[in-house]
Amino acid sequence: MSDIAALAAALDGIETSADRALLRLKSRDFYWYSPILKKQLDGKSAELIARPKDEAEVLRILGACRAARVPVTVRGGGTGNYGQCVPLQGGVLLDMTAMAAPLSIADGVVEVECGAKMIDLDLWCRDRGWELKLWPSTKRTATIGGFVAGGGAGVGGIAHGTLRERGNLLGARIATMQDPPRILDLEGDEAAPVNRTYGTTGVMTRIRLPLTPAQDWRDVAIAFPDFVPASRFALALAFADGIPKKMCAVFDSQLPPFFKGIAEAVPAGHALVLAMVAPSALRALRDLAREHGGMVVAEQDTVAAERDGDATPFYEYCWNHTTLQVLKRDRGVTYLQCRFPFEDTLKAVEAVRIPFGDEVWMHTECVRFGGRTTMTALPVVRWTTPERLYEIIAAFEAQGIAIANPHVLTIEEGSNYRRVPGDQLGFKRMADPLGLLNPGKMRDFTIEDAAA
Amino acid sequence: MSDIAALAAALDGIETSADRALLRLKSRDFYWYSPILKKQLDGKSAELIARPKDEAEVLRILGACRAARVPVTVRGGGTGNYGQCVPLQGGVLLDMTAMAAPLSIADGVVEVECGAKMIDLDLWCRDRGWELKLWPSTKRTATIGGFVAGGGAGVGGIAHGTLRERGNLLGARIATMQDPPRILDLEGDEAAPVNRTYGTTGVMTRIRLPLTPAQDWRDVAIAFPDFVPASRFALALAFADGIPKKMCAVFDSQLPPFFKGIAEAVPAGHALVLAMVAPSALRALRDLAREHGGMVVAEQDTVAAERDGDATPFYEYCWNHTTLQVLKRDRGVTYLQCRFPFEDTLKAVEAVRIPFGDEVWMHTECVRFGGRTTMTALPVVRWTTPERLYEIIAAFEAQGIAIANPHVLTIEEGSNYRRVPGDQLGFKRMADPLGLLNPGKMRDFTIEDAAA
Numbered sequence: 001m002s003d004i005a006a007l008a009a010a011l012d013g014i015e016t017s018a019d020r021a022l023l024r025l026k027s028r029d030f031y032w033y034s035p036i037l038k039k040q041l042d043g044k045s046a047e048l049i050a051r052p053k054d055e056a057e058v059l060r061i062l063g064a065c066r067a068a069r070v071p072v073t074v075r076g077g078g079t080g081n082y083g084q085c086v087p088l089q090g091g092v093l094l095d096m097t098a099m100a101a102p103l104s105i106a107d108g109v110v111e112v113e114c115g116a117k118m119i120d121l122d123l124w125c126r127d128r129g130w131e132l133k134l135w136p137s138t139k140r141t142a143t144i145g146g147f148v149a150g151g152g153a154g155v156g157g158i159a160h161g162t163l164r165e166r167g168n169l170l171g172a173r174i175a176t177m178q179d180p181p182r183i184l185d186l187e188g189d190e191a192a193p194v195n196r197t198y199g200t201t202g203v204m205t206r207i208r209l210p211l212t213p214a215q216d217w218r219d220v221a222i223a224f225p226d227f228v229p230a231s232r233f234a235l236a237l238a239f240a241d242g243i244p245k246k247m248c249a250v251f252d253s254q255l256p257p258f259f260k261g262i263a264e265a266v267p268a269g270h271a272l273v274l275a276m277v278a279p280s281a282l283r284a285l286r287d288l289a290r291e292h293g294g295m296v297v298a299e300q301d302t303v304a305a306e307r308d309g310d311a312t313p314f315y316e317y318c319w320n321h322t323t324l325q326v327l328k329r330d331r332g333v334t335y336l337q338c339r340f341p342f343e344d345t346l347k348a349v350e351a352v353r354i355p356f357g358d359e360v361w362m363h364t365e366c367v368r369f370g371g372r373t374t375m376t377a378l379p380v381v382r383w384t385t386p387e388r389l390y391e392i393i394a395a396f397e398a399q400g401i402a403i404a405n406p407h408v409l410t411i412e413e414g415s416n417y418r419r420v421p422g423d424q425l426g427f428k429r430m431a432d433p434l435g436l437l438n439p440g441k442m443r444d445f446t447i448e449d450a451a452a
Numbered sequence: 453m454s455d456i457a458a459l460a461a462a463l464d465g466i467e468t469s470a471d472r473a474l475l476r477l478k479s480r481d482f483y484w485y486s487p488i489l490k491k492q493l494d495g496k497s498a499e500l501i502a503r504p505k506d507e508a509e510v511l512r513i514l515g516a517c518r519a520a521r522v523p524v525t526v527r528g529g530g531t532g533n534y535g536q537c538v539p540l541q542g543g544v545l546l547d548m549t550a551m552a553a554p555l556s557i558a559d560g561v562v563e564v565e566c567g568a569k570m571i572d573l574d575l576w577c578r579d580r581g582w583e584l585k586l587w588p589s590t591k592r593t594a595t596i597g598g599f600v601a602g603g604g605a606g607v608g609g610i611a612h613g614t615l616r617e618r619g620n621l622l623g624a625r626i627a628t629m630q631d632p633p634r635i636l637d638l639e640g641d642e643a644a645p646v647n648r649t650y651g652t653t654g655v656m657t658r659i660r661l662p663l664t665p666a667q668d669w670r671d672v673a674i675a676f677p678d679f680v681p682a683s684r685f686a687l688a689l690a691f692a693d694g695i696p697k698k699m700c701a702v703f704d705s706q707l708p709p710f711f712k713g714i715a716e717a718v719p720a721g722h723a724l725v726l727a728m729v730a731p732s733a734l735r736a737l738r739d740l741a742r743e744h745g746g747m748v749v750a751e752q753d754t755v756a757a758e759r760d761g762d763a764t765p766f767y768e769y770c771w772n773h774t775t776l777q778v779l780k781r782d783r784g785v786t787y788l789q790c791r792f793p794f795e796d797t798l799k800a801v802e803a804v805r806i807p808f809g810d811e812v813w814m815h816t817e818c819v820r821f822g823g824r825t826t827m828t829a830l831p832v833v834r835w836t837t838p839e840r841l842y843e844i845i846a847a848f849e850a851q852g853i854a855i856a857n858p859h860v861l862t863i864e865e866g867s868n869y870r871r872v873p874g875d876q877l878g879f880k881r882m883a884d885p886l887g888l889l890n891p892g893k894m895r896d897f898t899i900e901d902a903a904a
Contacts, residue, residue, distance in 0.1 A: 108667060108732035129581075160693050167694025167736030188735040210732035212696065213665030215560060239823025241612050242619025244664065280560035280662035283640040284619030371691025371825055 003068055004047045007092070010064045015051040015098065022049060026075060026093050031083035033323055034334055035383050036407040041083045046073060046093035053098045055175065055183055055205050062181035062203065065092055065436060072177070073438045074199035076115060076146025079138035081320060081406055082414050084150035084198040088440035094203060096145055105130060108211050109170055114145025114204040119306065126303070130211035133160040133168060137321035139306075145204045148172070152196050153376075153418065155276065155315045156246045157367040158238055160212070164420045165370070169195050170210055174202035176431040184431075192422030193431075198411055200442040201428045216279050217246060217302035219314035221262050222294040223270040227252045227353065227362065230271035231346050231375075233292035237275060238366035238373045243284050247276035248366040249318040252353065255361050255380065258325045261312045265297040274314045276302055319378060322363045326380050334383045336360075337404040338396055339369070339376045339417050349375060351399045356392065358382070369417070410443035455520055456499045459544070462516045467503040467550065474501060478527060478545050483535035485775055486786055487835050488859040493535045498525060498545035505550045507627065507635055507657050514633035514655065517544055517888060524629070525890045526651035528567060528598025531590035533772060533858055534866050536602035536650040540892035546655060548597055557582060560663050561622055566597025566656040571758065578755070582663035585612040585620060589773035591758075597656045600624070604648050605828075605870065607728065607767045608698045609819040610690055612664070616872045617822070621647050622662055626654035628883040636883075644874030645883075650863055652894040653876055654883045668731050669698060669754035671766035673714050674746040675722040679704045679805065679814065682723035683798050683827075685744035689727060690818035690825045695736050699728035700818040701770040704805065707813055707832065710777045713764045717749040726766045728754055771830060774815045778832050786835045788812075789856040790848055791821065791828045791869050801827060803851045808844065810834070821869070862895035 008016050017023070027045040031037040052058045065072050071091030078085055087093060096115035102124045103111040110130070112121055118139045122132045134156035136142050142151065152163035163169055171187045172194050184202070186194065193201050224230035227250070234250045237243060250273050256266040266272050273294065277285050289296060305311040317325055323335040340348045353362040359382045364375040381392065386407075393403050402417045411424075428437075428445050435447045460468050469475070479497040483489040504510045517524050523543030530537055539545060548567035554576045555563040562582070564573055570591045574584045586608035588594050594603065604615035615621055623639045624646050635657070638646065646653050676682035679702070686702045689695060702725050708718040718724050725746065729737050741748060757763040769777060775787040792800045805814040811834045816827040833844065838859075845855050854869045863876075880889075880897050887899045 108730055165694035166692055166740060167733050170732065170735060189739045210694070210696075210730070213667045215665045240618055241820050241823050242617035242662070244662075278560055278662070280622065281619050283622060287641045288618060368693050371693050373823055 003070065007064055007068050007070055008048055011050055011061060014057050014061065015053070017049045018047065023047070023093070026078070026095060027087055029078045029080040029083060029085050030324075031081060031086060033081050033320070033327065034407045036386055036389070037083050037409065040409065041086050044086050044088060045090065046087045047090045049093045049095055051095040051098045055173070058094075058175045058203055058205055059181045059183070061092065061094060062175055062177055066177055066179060066181065066434065069434065069436065071436050071439050072203070074145070074149065074203050076143030076149070077117065077138065077141045079136065079142040079146060080150040082150065082198075083409055084441070085146070087438070088409070097143065099205065100143070103206070105211070109208055110211055111206055111208045112144055114148075114207055115143050118142050118144055118147060123307070125211055126214045129214055131214040132156070133210065133212050134163060137315050137319035139315070144207055144209070148195060148207055149197065149199050149204060153367065154319050157365070158245055158248050158373070159368070161368045161371070162418070163195060164418065167210060169207070171208035172204050173206040174204050174431070176202050177434060177436050178431065189422070192420050193424045193427030195420040195422070196411070196415070196418065197424050198438055198441045200411070200432065200438045200445070201424055202431045202437070217276050218279055218282060219300045219302045219305065220275045220277060220282070220285060220296060221265065221298035221314065222273045222275070222289050223266050223297045224273065224292070224294045225270060227271040228346070228350070229293050230273050231349060231364065233289060233294050234273050234364070234366055235345060235375070236288055236292065237285070240284070240288065243281040243288070244278040245275060245281070247274065247315055247318060249274045250362075250364045251322065252362040254358070255322060255326070255363060258329060259317045260325070262298050262314075262317070274318055276314065319365060322378060323380055332383055333380050334389070335378050335380055335406065336393065336396070337376065337378055337406050339402040339404070340364070340374055341400050342372050342374045345375050348399050348401055349377070352396050352401065355395070360392065410441055412443045455522065459516055459520050459522055460500055463502060463513060466509050466513065467505070469501045470499065475499070475545070478530070478547060479539055481530045481532040481535060481537050483533060483538060485533050485772070485779065486859045488838055488841070489535050489861065492861065493538050496538050496540060497542065498539045499542045501545045501547055503547040503550050507625070510546075510627045510655055510657055511633045511635070513544065513546065514627055514629055518629055518631060518633065518886065521886065521888065523888050523891050524655070526597070526601065526655050528595030528601070529569065529590065529593045531588065531594040531598060532602040534602065534650075535861055536893070537598070539890075540861070549595065551657065552595070555658070557663070561660055562663055563658055563660050564596055566600075566659055567595050570594050570596055570599060575759070577663055578666045581666050583666040584608070585662065585664050586615060589767050589771035591767070596659055596661070600647060600659055601649065601651050601656060605819065606771050609817070610697055610700055610825070611820070613820045613823070614870070615647060616870065619662060621659070623660035624656050625658040626656050626883070628654050629886060629888050630883065641874070644872050645876045645879030647872040647874070648863070648867070648870065649876050649880075650890050650893045652863070652884065652890045652897070653880045654889070669728050670731050670734060671752045671754045671757065672727045672729060672734070672737060672748060673717065673750035673766065674725045674727065674741050675718050675749045676725065676744070676746045677722060679723040680798070680802070681745050682725050683801060683816065685741060685746050686725050686816070686818055687797060687827070688740055688744065689737070692736070692740065695733040695740070696730040697728060697733070699726065699767055699770060701726045702814075702816045703774065704814040706810070707774060707778070707815060710781060711769045712777070714750045714766075714769070726770055728766065771817060774830060775832055784835055785832050786841070787830050787832055787858065788845065788848070789828070789830055789858050791854040791856070792816070792826055793852050794824050794826045797827050800851050800853055801829070804848050804853065807847070812844065862893055864895040
């Protein structure tokens with residue numbers, strides 16, 4: 001009997017599967033947006049899927065894997081773009097989607113099992129008068145555990161910053177890979193070591209997140225004759241404290257034709273801003289748009305669109321959904337992630353948008369980092385070679401633009417400005433001394449490091 | 453029969469009074485915080501009080517005053533500090549407190565009669581799931597009309613900016629001093645000319661304000677061994693997007709002993725930070741305070757304190773209540789209002805705090821202007837002479853600190869960075885061609901100016 005067969009036998013009573021098709025499916029995420037990662041990760045697969053229904057089962061699985069020295073890679077909705085949940089060394093794929101219950105809301109804090117889909121969680125909170133501060137464009141499929149472990153930025157970032165801001169993740173319960181595995185309850189700053197570490201520092205079972213009082217939102221699409229006035233408007237909106245908002249994205253004129261639901265509303269050759277604002281702010285938004293020469297071309301109720309499976313909330317054109325919308329019709333593109341300087345932001349955007357012309361289709365998102373407002377970008381990039389991609393990255397960096405490289409596998413290489421403060425490496429030595437949790441993803445960890 | 457007696461007769465059916473004691477009382481505000489204004493304004497009085505109950509009565513009063521060429525000065529709660537509602541040329545004092553009804557909430561926008569007390573308005577909104585974005589420390593006595601006409605900054609400014617931010621005032625109905633007086637309904641940017649113009653550009657009758665979803669708040673008092681770490685903490689809190697807040701004030705060690713309800717909790721010689729945060733953020737606040745060497749010394753439920761007439765919400769130690777708390781025990785002080793630079797903020801604070809030692813007791817308030825975070829200050833200043841006060845002002849300005857001088861009568865002189873964008877002067881020419889509305893307060897207006 002192989003190690004894996006023995007392991008499966010040891011997990012009797014827990015939902016497991018060794019079905020080849022399912023293993024292939026569950027060992028993937030959206031890493032294929034990157035031709036570089038695609039080459040590295042295609043074919044990587046776990047050998048067994050385990051789908052625990054509670055913490056006791058998680059601990060049994062981790063205990064059995066530890067005993068057998070089998071790696072464990074955690075997976076939520078599989079919506080990552082860095083191969084976060086792709087097992088590099090086989091082993092067990094820990095599918096958390098059976099642990100998906102919202103547990104409680106008290107004083108504006110929700111406690112939830114980590115496998116809850118974010119759309120379900122948000123609507124559950126909304127029915128109770130609250131909403132999530134932040135969500136990814138993949139809200140309809142991403143889990144909250146996956147978002148904390150592998151995401152952390154997105155819609156809401158223009159109001160609340162990213163998940164790395166102190167206070168945006170209030171706590172987590174995790175299962176460790178110690179001997180024996182145990183449950184830790186991390187509160188406040190203590191939870192930083194499991195924030196955006198791809199499941200390398202423990203298996204999150206429950207998460208505590210602060211909420212914000214629920215309100216209605218309006219998706220608004222505003223067309224501009226050119227990218228520059230669109231960007232000036234977007235920055236003015238980002239800095240307009242009198243206009244409550246959760247999103248403000250700018251697209252150069254090449255991109256709107258790929259946005260199926262609204263493409264026809266955008267005049268040819270026009271740049272586009274997509275924003276999500278409070279209904280009370282619509283008049284102020286229109287005043288501001290008029291001042292910048294913009295024209296409102298589409299508007300809808302965001303939450304109504306979310307609740308309607310056939311509708312598309314505008315955030316599904318934003319963040320990394322922009323790249324996806326293009327990839328649906330043109331597989332020859334990839335993307336970058338970057339952050340522009342806080343001062344002279346638009347000048348830095350133009351310094352790379354103009355020289356790279358048709359090769360880089362600019363897409364920026366307004367966001368707050370450390371309490372200051374700037375633009376990040378997820379431009380769509382015409383793919384030719386890795387060398388050319390790295391030339392483009394170097395040209396961006398030469399302009400003072402920070403790159404969070406989405407063409408690498410490790411937390412350290414991909415994080416850059418997205419890194420969460422805290423001693424993640426020290427924590428991993430404690431929680432996963434044998435280095436069995438998603439091995440290969442935390443670059444700086446070596447087994448010799450660990451106090452095993 | 454005097455002009456005023458004739459006017460009173462013409463206003464038959466409208467509540468009026470020529471009682472001397474009442475005239476004296478209603479012709480004052482809190483201008484006496486400034487010894488300079490006290491000298492100029494003591495003894496100034498209206499000749500008749502009129503207290504309309506609806507727009508029709510407002511129009512009748514304005515029509516009669518126009519016909520008789522009698523000035524009209526509007527008054528809400530009389531909580532201003534610039535003599536905003538002190539009639540410089542006698543005439544009619546228009547007391548708006550009988551028009552105090554909240555009218556509706558729709559899509560997060562409240563429409564309210566201008567004489568509503570802000571505390572009543574806020575609690576009315578709160579019962580319906582919403583709250584005001586901004587209020588002054590005088591919330592318990594100030595009216596919403598007075599706040600829009602003569603205030604505009606305060607609690608909430610660290611989250612929403614001031615009332616001058618586009619979107620924070622959505623509209624107003626005003627009565628003009630045209631021939632005949634009429635009602636205008638101003639929407640969005642159109643309302644800017646009545647925003648913080650001391651009732652010189654029209655008589656507001658109704659106001660439309662955006663609300664924010666109601667939530668609980670916690671008052672927290674945090675003591676620090678010194679002013680500098682207290683300020684560093686306050687700035688860190690101001691920039692902490694993961695901590696929802698409405699207030700963050702810093703007091704040098706001379707000030708807490710004047711704060712009756714909490715003085716005993718603050719160790720002698722300690723600086724103090726007073727903050728108002730969401731309950732969900734208390735843990736993150738404590739983590740941040742510990743990092744900066746601060747000690748939580750008092751905490752309470754803000755809204756519960758507001759609803760209890762015997763309790764003091766912490767905002768009643770902040771903004772210009774700080775000066776009031778000191779004046780209750782020491783009439784030898786006055787104050788300044790200033791805004792520090794966005795960069796190297798604390799350096800600018802220290803550049804004036806240190807040299808002026810015991811003469812200027814520093815009190816800063818974190819706030820957002822144009823989407824950027826900084827500190828304003830309302831330091832308590834030991835009063836000696838006007839010359840010395842202007843020396844201090846000059847020294848502040850030499851450090852790049854903007855002064856909104858609270859020792860002057862006119863909008864233009866007192867506004868500086870608090871000026872609302874818009875053509876207030878042009879609007880006044882249209883709405884008040886004879887210059888009868890609060891004459892003497894808009895410096896740049898002359899009757900020859902007007903298209904009378």
